[in-house]
Amino acid sequence: MKRALISTVGKREGIDRVVLRSIQEHNPDLVGIMTTPATREQADSIEEKSKSIEFERYEFIDKDSIMQCYKDALDFIEKIIDKGYDSKEIYLNITLGTKPMSAGLALAAVTKECGNFTYIAGERDSDGIVKKGCETVYSMNPNIAVAETKLDKAKDYFNNHRYKSSQELCQEIINLVGEGAPSEQAKKINDLSKGYLCWDLFEHKKSIDILRNTLNENEFTETRKKRIGGNIQHLKKCNEDIQSEAKVGENLVVDLFSNSLRRYENNKFDDAVARLYRCLEMLGQHKLWKEHNLNHADMKLDPEIFTEKQLSILRNWKGRNQELKIGLKKVWTVIEWLEIGNNEKILKKHGFIKILNARNHSILAHGSKSVSKDTFNKFRKKIENLLRQEIPQFESISQKSKHIKLD
Template sequence: MSKAMLISVGGSISPIICSLNKHKPKFIIFFASKESEYQVSEIVKKISFSYQATEKIVTPSAEIMEESYFVLWQRLPSILERWKIRPSQIIVDYTGGTKSMSVAIVLATLDFCKKYSYIGGKERTKEGLGVVVDGKEKMLYVKNPWDKYAVSVRKKISLFFNECHYDSALREVEILKEKVSKQEESFYSMWYDLIKGYALWDKFRHTEAKRELYKGFRKLQIYAYNKRRYKKLLDCIDKNLKFLERIVDKKEIEMLIRDLIANAKRRAEIEKKFDDAVARLYRALEKIAENELFKIGINHSNVKDSQIPQNIRDKFIGKYKDEQDGKIKLPLYAKYELLKELGNQKGKDFFSQEKEIKKILDARNSSILAHGDISIKEERYKELLSLVLNFGKLQEKDLPVFPYLEM
């Protein structure tokens, strides 16, 4: 027994009765014209099963498709809501009624319906050109149109992903999962896991990202067996997972620095969000200093007095000691100053280029996302990117790259 059925009425009632008896829906919505409305009571008397409720939607004009579409669009959601039926649970039969009504009923339900039916037959009147002869009806099912239409939506999802709109891509996949047939759901579930993994990674939620990406990767390995077109994608995801492992499992700060820079490149070079990109590069520059301090046992957010050279100790305690918890917490310049005074090469390099660095960092501090009102230009972003890569002794090929998606 089906949950609910929306069926158009008009012309011979035998095919409509045949369809209803075949599906035996608990809830029935008749879509009729003013001229065919009287047939509903006759149909109800002749169906051979028990149902829970019926409702009628009557088009003001059976020949004007737009009016039929509008009345369905207006009435159908409230009926389904009252019956607590999800739109995807209904079967739509467009056998009866005018051609305009048939077009309207399909268009009005195309966004959510998974199953359509139509009554045909081996024998028709008028030498095969008329209506189906009573008693010769044959149930025909139309495959879920979303199984084919999804191809165009997949292009949209790929575009969203490749433009870094990961959450938008994720929403589209989630919607498709609800619309396609049962046998197609696993395909979209695989893409959902993969895209969710990258969406989480882009938000620096590395542990969750690794879990989701592994889940999708395993599904893709099975699906893509002997499919050469997926080899490049599989190789890229495999490489990405190995990178994530170094952040999540091995806690390698160097990998986190690379990830910050890669994230900045996505913001700037794909989304053209240079202020966002520079904020990440600034953080990467801080992380480089923090990593150098970590190597020699210094926690940048809780520096001990004894770890600070005598010649700058009083200054650091006076400027950077938190009055609430008593911890010495260092900002970017102070981190590099401490490194320089301790003889660290990174600290020396920082101050040997201080004039150039200050110009770029001042631009960051003037950014609307920092302390100012100025939008950062692409040139400044490129200067800071080059600076951070040089400081980290990195090349762009060392950075993780998300795959180019073609679903």
């Protein structure tokens, strides 16, 4: 890949040695010299001594203005990029010229994500010029600083459950700096984001595999290991619930509740309420299976369990394929029959009717309205109370179903 070097130039005699040393260090295909009216002769000398290399020049408008020097450097870097050079293969020598010139070039390099800063130092003569043969080249990848800032943003995305955005930013960091600490950290966050995104999308088995591999291949504190390990154990239990005959279970119910809370944190109230609705439905289906050995997906019309009137209602609920699959209101109706006769309506008792009506009129259900934050909180509180009542291990399961936070 082609490489370019951009260097500022000073006006003292012999200063060309510093630029020539930088050319020797980086072996560029093109050298861009940023001059002032007072340094044109030094630029001529550098070109004369490096005839085999292509040169470009750009003159600073105001060598004492950091902002103007930044704009000039930015413009020059863009011109080099337009000549077919990748920004990561543009190197900068910021040793010479006024401090605003060096600062402006450095800031522009960070903005355009250029490859490397070079500063040449060493023992100096009475004129302040590094003595011949004493030059030491110091280099730094400016993108390390950019990467650190991006890492903080990636962590912020992760902690706000924006896992796809976190992944994309981590990939930018890896592409930006290649090998090194920021890249290793970005890879770890990227892998975690993949795992927790799969979990958020209910891909429990895939999430288990990714998180287990991430845990094995990276260094974590003991506390973090324990938290991720707890998450993996919870996901395994959710997967077992999915693989069970009834395809429901208390872990999956609580997991769905926790998922709704994450949607709420992202201000996605319609999505959050849709998950709470399914959570209430799944809780009833779990209760029907666990306590009455009845599968919501294939209800048996057993006259020893149901009255003739109830059997008639159940027959009317059958679909076209004659399978009896029951949803939220119907599953709780059956539970009412089995547990308390027809004397008490469970959903009405717990105050769900108005909230379910609000959900049914939402744009993600059957209506055109958006769900409010207040509606979600009312629904959440009522479901949480019912979950605590029906699932003794709710608190323990809830803790393991919470996603980790990065610091």
